[in-house]
Amino acid sequence: MNANPANPADTADTADTANPAGTADTATARARTSDERAEATAAEPSGTSRGLGSLLASVGGQNLSLIGALVLVLALFGWLNPAYLTWANIKVIGDAVTISGLLALVQTVVIICGALDISVGSQVGVASVVSAMVFTSTGGNALFGIAAALAAGLFAGLLNGAVIVFGRVNPVIATLATLAAYKGVAQLLSKGAAQGYVSNDDVFVFLANGAIAGIPVLLWVLAVVTLAIHLLLKSTDIGRNIYAIGGNDTAARLAGIDINKYLIAVYGLAGVVAAVAGVLLTARTGFGHPVSGSEGLELKAITAAALGGCLLAGGKGGVGGTLLAITLLGALDNGLTVQGVNPFWQNVAQGALLVVAVVIQKRRAGERAVGLPT
Numbered sequence: 001m002n003a004n005p006a007n008p009a010d011t012a013d014t015a016d017t018a019n020p021a022g023t024a025d026t027a028t029a030r031a032r033t034s035d036e037r038a039e040a041t042a043a044e045p046s047g048t049s050r051g052l053g054s055l056l057a058s059v060g061g062q063n064l065s066l067i068g069a070l071v072l073v074l075a076l077f078g079w080l081n082p083a084y085l086t087w088a089n090i091k092v093i094g095d096a097v098t099i100s101g102l103l104a105l106v107q108t109v110v111i112i113c114g115a116l117d118i119s120v121g122s123q124v125g126v127a128s129v130v131s132a133m134v135f136t137s138t139g140g141n142a143l144f145g146i147a148a149a150l151a152a153g154l155f156a157g158l159l160n161g162a163v164i165v166f167g168r169v170n171p172v173i174a175t176l177a178t179l180a181a182y183k184g185v186a187q188l189l190s191k192g193a194a195q196g197y198v199s200n201d202d203v204f205v206f207l208a209n210g211a212i213a214g215i216p217v218l219l220w221v222l223a224v225v226t227l228a229i230h231l232l233l234k235s236t237d238i239g240r241n242i243y244a245i246g247g248n249d250t251a252a253r254l255a256g257i258d259i260n261k262y263l264i265a266v267y268g269l270a271g272v273v274a275a276v277a278g279v280l281l282t283a284r285t286g287f288g289h290p291v292s293g294s295e296g297l298e299l300k301a302i303t304a305a306a307l308g309g310c311l312l313a314g315g316k317g318g319v320g321g322t323l324l325a326i327t328l329l330g331a332l333d334n335g336l337t338v339q340g341v342n343p344f345w346q347n348v349a350q351g352a353l354l355v356v357a358v359v360i361q362k363r364r365a366g367e368r369a370v371g372l373p374t
Contacts, residue, residue, distance in 0.1 A: 062308070062309040062321055063309070063320060063321050063324055066307065066308070066321065066324040066325055066328055067324060069328055070324065070327060070328045070331060073328065073331050073332055073335060074331060076335070077331070077334075077335035077338065077339070080335075080339060081338050081339065083338065084334075084335060084338050089334065089338070091216065092334060093327075093330050093331055093334045094216060094218065094219050094330075095216065095218050095284065096330050096333070096334065097222070097326055097327055097329075097330035098218040098219060098221065098222045098277075098280060099124070099277045099280055099281055099284075099297070100297055100300045100301060100304070100326055100329070100330070101222050101226075101304075101323065101326045101327075101330075102221075102222060102225055102273050102274075102276060102277040102280075103120045103121070103124070103273070103274060103277055103297050103298070103300070103301035104300070104301040104304035104305055104308075104322050104323075104325070104326045105225060105226060105229050105273070105319055105322055105323070106120070106225075106229070106269060106270045106273040106274070106301075107120065107270070107298075107301040107302055107304075107305045107322075108229070108305045108308065108310055108317050108318070108319060108322045109229060109232075109233065109242065109266055109269060109270070110266055110267070110270055111246075111302075111305050111306075111310045111311075111312060111314065111317060112233070112242055112243060112246045112310060112314060112315065112316065112317045113242045113245050113246045113262065113263065113266045113314060114245055114246035114247075114249060114313065114314025114315065115164070115171040115263060115266070115267075115314070116171050116172050116175065116302070116312075117160065117171070117175045117267065117270050117298075118172065118175040118176050118179050118298050118302075119156070119160060119175040119176075119178040119179040119181075119182055119298065120270060120274045120297065120298050120301055121179070121295060121296060121297035121298040121299075121301075122178070122179050122180075122181075122182035122183040122186065122298075123153055123156045123157070123182055123270075123271055123274035123275065123278070124274050124275075124277045124278040124281060124297060125182070125183060125186040125278065125289060125290050125291055125295075126152055126153070126156060126182050126185055126186045126189070126278065126290075127149040127150075127152055127153045127274060127275035127276075127277070127278025127279060128149070128186075128278040128279070128281045128282045128288045128289050128290075129186050129189050129190045129195055129288040129289070129290050130145075130148050130149045130152045130189070130278075130288070131145040131146055131148065131149035131196075131198075131278060131279050131282045131288060132145065132194075132195045132196025132197075132198060132282050132287055132288025133145075133189065133190070133195050133196055133288060134148040134149070135196055135198055135201070135204075136195070136196040136197070140201060142198070142201050142202075142203035142204055143203070145198075145279075145282075146203075146279050149275045149278055149279050149282075150272060150275045150276070150279075152275060153271040153272050153273075153274050153275025153276075153278065154268055154271050154272050154275070155271070156178070156182060156271045156274075157267045157268040157269065157270050157271020157272065157274070158264060158267065158268045158271065159178070160174060160175055160178055160267040160270070160271070161263050161264030161265070161266070161267035161268060162264060163177075163178070164263060164267070165260045165263055165264055179298065183290075183291060186290035186291065187290045187291065189290070190288060190290040192290065193290075194285075194287035194288060194289055194290075195287060195288040195290075196282075196287055196288050197286060197287060198282055198283065198286055198287070199286035204282065204283040204286075205283075207221075207279070207280060207283035208280075208283040208284045218280060218284075221276065221280065225273060225276070226319050226323060229319050230318070230319045230320075233318065233319070234318075238262075241257050241262060242262060242266065243315055243316075244257060244315075245257060245259055245262055245263075245314070245315075246311075246313075246314025246315035246316070247314065247315030247316075248315070277297075296347065299347075299350055299351070299354070300326070300329060300350060302354065303325075303329065303350050303351075303353055303354040303357070304322050304325040304326040304329055305317065305322050305325070306325075306354055306357035306358060307321075307325035307328070307329075307353060307354075307357045308320075308321030308322035308323070308324060308325035308326075309321040309322075310322065312358065329350065329353070332346075332349060333346045333349075336349070
């Protein structure tokens, strides 16, 4: 049958039928597609591989590095000194990690919000002194002492936020100033000496040495605060707004987020958690300490947050990495102490780790080194 020139479809059909080369090309294309599908199927990981990959992805590369470093530190010091891995020493590490861990966790929130709090160590000193002095002045009422310490911490944190928001002061400068101011307040209140004696009180003794289900109360406090902050950041609109503010404050403001209110609230939270740490410090040592026991905690908190994956520019981070990092720092400090290393080297190690963490962040972000050509 002849093709109808008026029907282009008929013409095309006739042309395809009369063109063996076109048929061959189609067959070749189909064969190629079949081969590609077979290769993709062969390259697709098995169910076990996918499950392992999902697990590793959920843990994160940063956390895997911290876990590896922690295992290495534990193995090294355990090999150098068998007493290092005993339950008694592990409990010592846990007790020491609790106070610095609380500060590192709340520092994580502050950093995610795009700010920084250098004064948390001094706030711990104020809370410690207040808790012990109020306890003594009220005839040994531990609850009054703890409540007064929490109130002092809340006030100190809100004051930090107010200075930053209403004074329009850079968070680093503002909290550097209050670092010195709060340290002075603690020394003035205590006249520069340890105050009170709480080791004969059941509440403080329970906080320092008690256990629930075989786990020290100090670690329970750390676990509760960790869970609360994790849920705040990951499961609430408040947490999502905190990430948004740290990631891009301009976009957050245009989206209707009250940045000033969030900054003041975040610093208020930092003050309360620092006060909890101050109460635990009083319980552990039996006295209120204006400086001793709290000095240097701010550096450890910032180092742990940075090592744990918090982007110092804001908008990124989480409590899991911070908790691993503070545990690593605690294990390292304890290992150096057990080996009789000069404790001043602990500050050197913390400073070096902070520099390493920041350098890694800058490299990952692809930022040009200051003063060097691109």
